[in-house]
Amino acid sequence: MSGKRATAPAKGAAAWGDVIGGVSAALVLVPQALAYATLAGLPPERGLYVAVLAPLAAAFFASSPYLGTGPTAVTSLLTFGALSAIAMPGTPDYIALAGLLAVMVGAIRVLLGLARGGILAYLMSQPVVLGFTTGAGVVILALQVPTVLGLSAESDNPFVAAAKALMKPGDWDLGAIVVAVLAAVAIIGGRRIHRLFPGVLAAVVIGIAVSDAWSFGGPVVGDIAHGFPPFTFDLPWSSTLDLLTPALVIAVIGFSEPASIARQYATLERQRWDPHRELISQGVANLAAGFGGGFPAGGSFTRSALVRDSGARTRLSGGITGVVVLLLLPAMGLLAELPTAVLGATIMVAVRELVSPGPFIRYRRYARLQFSIAAVTFLLTVLLAPHVEWAVVVGVVMAILAHLWRELRISIPTWTSNGSLHLAPKGVLYFASAPGLEEAFSNLLSEHPEADHLVVHLDGLGRVDLTGALVLASLLEDAKGAGLTTEIVDVPPQAEKIIRRVIGGLS
Secondary structure, rough: OOOHHHHHHHOHHHOOOOHHHHHHHHHHHHHHHHHHHOOOOOOOOHHHHHHHHHHHHHHHHOOOOOEEEEEEEHHHHHHHHHHHOOOOOOOHHHHHHHHHHHHHHHHHHHHHHHOOOOOOHHHHHHHHHHHHHHHHHHHHHHHHHHHHHOOOOOOHHHHHHHHHOOOOOHOHHHHHHHHHHHHHHHHHHHHHHOOOOOOHHHHHHHHHHHHOOOOOOOOOOOOOOOOOOOOOHHHHHHHHHHHHHHHHHHHHHHHHHHHHHHHHHHOOOOOOOHHHHHHHHHHHHHHHHHHHOOOEEEHHHHHHHHHHHOOOOOHHHHHHHHHHHHHHHHHHHHHOOOEEEHHHHHHHHHHHHHOOOHHHHHHHOHHHHHHHHHHHHHHHHHHOOOOOOOHHHHHHHHHHHHHHHHOOOOOEEEEEEEEEEEEEEEEEEEOOOOOHHHHHHHOOOOOOOOOOEEEEOOOOOOOOOOOHHHHHHHHHHHHOOOEEEEEEEEEEEHHHHHHHOOOOOOO
């Protein structure tokens, strides 16, 4: 990833950069769209519809000039998990539900954006995101094992299907394995040659060439519909409630990826980034994809980096990407002989970076509780596959409970000095933690009944709410009733107003 350029490019150079970036992203996006559609349980052309409509729609509203909007691996897995429980993948009902899911995700994101809800980009617990994305990466890799071996999955569980495929080496298709390896080498090796090398496109060309020259007998993509996106508002609206939970998960978790991309590049370029506007752009992209016969879309790190490294500087690049894919739709028949093993290898290479033990090791060193949340979310993602959206729900609940538990455990150092009792609460004094302050005072007073003075040090508090201030006032009154003089010292600026209003001259 390159750093910030020293000087801004000329307008002409920027325009050419947008064209080059948009075209480059489109050439990568076409095979990825086919692959991610199959991962989502949909016909390949449905991924192309998303590849056309999502970047085009997002370009009108996006805050980031680099964000590569379109189908992504994690969002496709979430789509498959949500829909496979209520419909058979690939059927008309399933396809219609995928469109409805995208529309719901889009509507949620647009509403959140209009309500200034871009703060979600910052509030999502990192341990939950880490656990889920790593688990999702493992699930996606397992899903592709039968594909790269030239076999059909023999179970709905990705790990059972992968195990069964691996235990039958006699059924492996040598041609599929060869083209999968060649595709992976082309993608990974291409990046090492040059960051703009179209490795995915090269993998597709190699796969088709080997398929033709070798009389390939393994599974191929087959006929791809050549038409334009079939816009329709005739969606299975009666299933809205069934899809509400996965739609919320995809809308929120799915936004963490494009938000991270946009925020990172805005920092590198020292530019402003508007998360509310980005939410709206991603919402509109999903609305377009849903009504256009597609499925939920997200943001891609790989394509975003490619767009930026190509010299793009405005949102025009995303629009160009959509237009180029649109122009290529009539030629999609050329990909009919593409081995599906190439698509499997493309997906595996794309998600391999999600699977890394490094962050877990660091989290365990930093904070055991947060490591536990990440680990449990990871395990649930793997165990619940393909219905991984529930792992996210559990992870979020765990993160909230962990926060509340820590907030309840307010630290209250106590000591005595020259007949005075000292309390120094540290943390947040609010309705849930305030009772601990009364308990600490009661214990300290019972241990030192001869004390005649109480000093409460507040400099260790980050925030005090109304209940906390009322409990503190009650404590001071009780202390006076027990014959102690009272004193409050080191009131932090952020708590001064509430302390002055509630306690006033009690000290």
